Amino acid sequence: MNAPPEVPGGRPQAGSGLRIRAARGTIINTAFLVGVNTLNLVRGFLVAAFLTTSDYGVWGVILVVLYTLMFLRQVGIGDKFIQQDEDDQELAFRKAMTFELSIAGIVLAAGLVLVPAMALVMGNDRIIAPALVALLVVPAQALQAPLWIFYREMDFARQRKLQITDPISAFVISVALLMAGWNYWALIVGVVAGAWVGAIVSLRASPYRFRWVFDRVAARAYASFSWPLFFAGMSGIVVGQGLLIVGEAELGLAGVGIIALASSISQYSDRADQAITQTIYPTICAVKDRAELLYEAFVKSNRLALMWGAPFGLGLAVFAEDLVRFGIGERWSPGIGLMQAIGVAVAIHQIGFNWDAFYRARADTKPVGIAAAVAIVAFVAIALPLLATEGLRGLAIATLLVEAVNFSVRMFYLRRLFSAFRLIRHTARALLPSVPAVAVVLGLRELVGEESTLLAALAMLTLYVVTTIAATALLERDLLREILAYVRRRLPADAHA
Numbered sequence: 001m002n003a004p005p006e007v008p009g010g011r012p013q014a015g016s017g018l019r020i021r022a023a024r025g026t027i028i029n030t031a032f033l034v035g036v037n038t039l040n041l042v043r044g045f046l047v048a049a050f051l052t053t054s055d056y057g058v059w060g061v062i063l064v065v066l067y068t069l070m071f072l073r074q075v076g077i078g079d080k081f082i083q084q085d086e087d088d089q090e091l092a093f094r095k096a097m098t099f100e101l102s103i104a105g106i107v108l109a110a111g112l113v114l115v116p117a118m119a120l121v122m123g124n125d126r127i128i129a130p131a132l133v134a135l136l137v138v139p140a141q142a143l144q145a146p147l148w149i150f151y152r153e154m155d156f157a158r159q160r161k162l163q164i165t166d167p168i169s170a171f172v173i174s175v176a177l178l179m180a181g182w183n184y185w186a187l188i189v190g191v192v193a194g195a196w197v198g199a200i201v202s203l204r205a206s207p208y209r210f211r212w213v214f215d216r217v218a219a220r221a222y223a224s225f226s227w228p229l230f231f232a233g234m235s236g237i238v239v240g241q242g243l244l245i246v247g248e249a250e251l252g253l254a255g256v257g258i259i260a261l262a263s264s265i266s267q268y269s270d271r272a273d274q275a276i277t278q279t280i281y282p283t284i285c286a287v288k289d290r291a292e293l294l295y296e297a298f299v300k301s302n303r304l305a306l307m308w309g310a311p312f313g314l315g316l317a318v319f320a321e322d323l324v325r326f327g328i329g330e331r332w333s334p335g336i337g338l339m340q341a342i343g344v345a346v347a348i349h350q351i352g353f354n355w356d357a358f359y360r361a362r363a364d365t366k367p368v369g370i371a372a373a374v375a376i377v378a379f380v381a382i383a384l385p386l387l388a389t390e391g392l393r394g395l396a397i398a399t400l401l402v403e404a405v406n407f408s409v410r411m412f413y414l415r416r417l418f419s420a421f422r423l424i425r426h427t428a429r430a431l432l433p434s435v436p437a438v439a440v441v442l443g444l445r446e447l448v449g450e451e452s453t454l455l456a457a458l459a460m461l462t463l464y465v466v467t468t469i470a471a472t473a474l475l476e477r478d479l480l481r482e483i484l485a486y487v488r489r490r491l492p493a494d495a496h497a
């Protein structure tokens with residue numbers, strides 16, 4: 001059994017309770033990410049209720065700017081820090097944070113150019129002032145790098161305890177200012193303030209004192225690891241900017257607002273995926289040379305994420321019309337078809353969603369870049385033409401077609417990585433727990449007709465949730481028992497806490 005690490009940042013190894021840590025970490029991370037993004041989802045619906053679709057469109061533009069810059073900044077520096085095995089972890093952290101801050105500076109400069117350029121292309125200078133203020137998020141998030149140390153140690157409780165200060169501060173400030181009549185400025189001020197609160201808390205908690213350390217050998221290693229991830233981030237930029245520019249030209253700011261709301265709902269569905277992937281990433285880095293353990297981690301982590309992601313996505317498709325009619329308001333009704341398509345795409349996206357984490361753990365990131373290139377081609381060739389010619393209906397169709405392309409790429413790389421992977425069996429098992437709930441709701445709707453009341457919609461939703469829970473408990477009972485057993489066990493006496 002390996003001895004526990006003696007310095008902060010040491011990654012637990014096999015024999016130090018990895019399964020127990022991962023099981024508990026999954027619960028902690030799931031609670032954190034689902035809770036935080038529930039706040040964001042609630043905030044999004046509050047904004048939709050308080051603002052006009054045009055004002056929401058301005059916020060949607062700002063979101064695209066921020067996501068663009070975040071994609072540029074998040075090139076895998078933290079992932080590489082987790083993956084590396086240097087003897088001096090304090091020095092390794094200083095190198096990594098040096099690279100992170102350097103990239104943040106470059107991205108901030110790029111943002112100062114991007115914002116006026118976007119305003120010029122869109123012919124709308126309303127976005128300039130709020131977008132420039134929103135750029136202050138970039139350095140603040142880079143300064144939250146000390147959280148990597150606790151992540152590498154698999155000390156998820158402390159990591160999330162520190163990290164929660166950012167989203168909670170952002171939510172409280174945003175909602176307070178929104179109710180005070182600050183329109184989209186409420187969101188911008190809240191997001192920026194929350195990011196800086198998180199930065200201050202992270203720096204104060206860091207076990208290492210930061211010093212600027214630039215190492216050329218380490219820089220080459222990080223560059224080799226990061227460039228495919230950078231390209232993968234570019235695919236997100238192409239999608240975001242393409243939707244923004246074409247959507248605004250064809251549909252106006254109101255159409256951009258609908259697209260932004262649908263995208264926010266889609267991102268909410270990914271949080272369980274992120275919780276599980278972030279939990280197991282240090283684990284799979286520790287066992288990256290043991291193929292059987294990697295495959296076991298993939299199968300079980302994917303099944304866990306599907307317990308949330310597939311029912312949420314299919315539920316969105318089934319209840320999108322009720323959400324608009326009884327929730328956010330009829331002015332969002334043009335987006336119903338898009339929400340339904342996104343719901344189906346979300347469910348499909350959960351199948352093999354975390355394939356890239358296993359390639360990153362093995363420091364083989366080129367497949368991630370290739371998959372991103374395919375995604376860009378699919379988006380440009382399918383989504384943009386359909387959006388331009390058919391509007392939101394075309395975008396809904398394109399969402400499903402592009403997801404089909406991305407699904408095929410994921411399955412190709414999973415089969416290459418895991419010789420034991422069986423596509424049909426894995427896909428069937430992934431979606432089976434959601435089938436009874438969807439069938440029951442659609443069957444009842446067929447019996448009672450199309451007319452619905454708020455009470456009937458809530459009853460249908462309750463039935464959907466209860467049926468999903470029952471089916472999942474029945475079909476995945478062995479996996480749930482296994483995870484629960486790990487949660488109840490104690491860590492080995494010599495495991496690093």
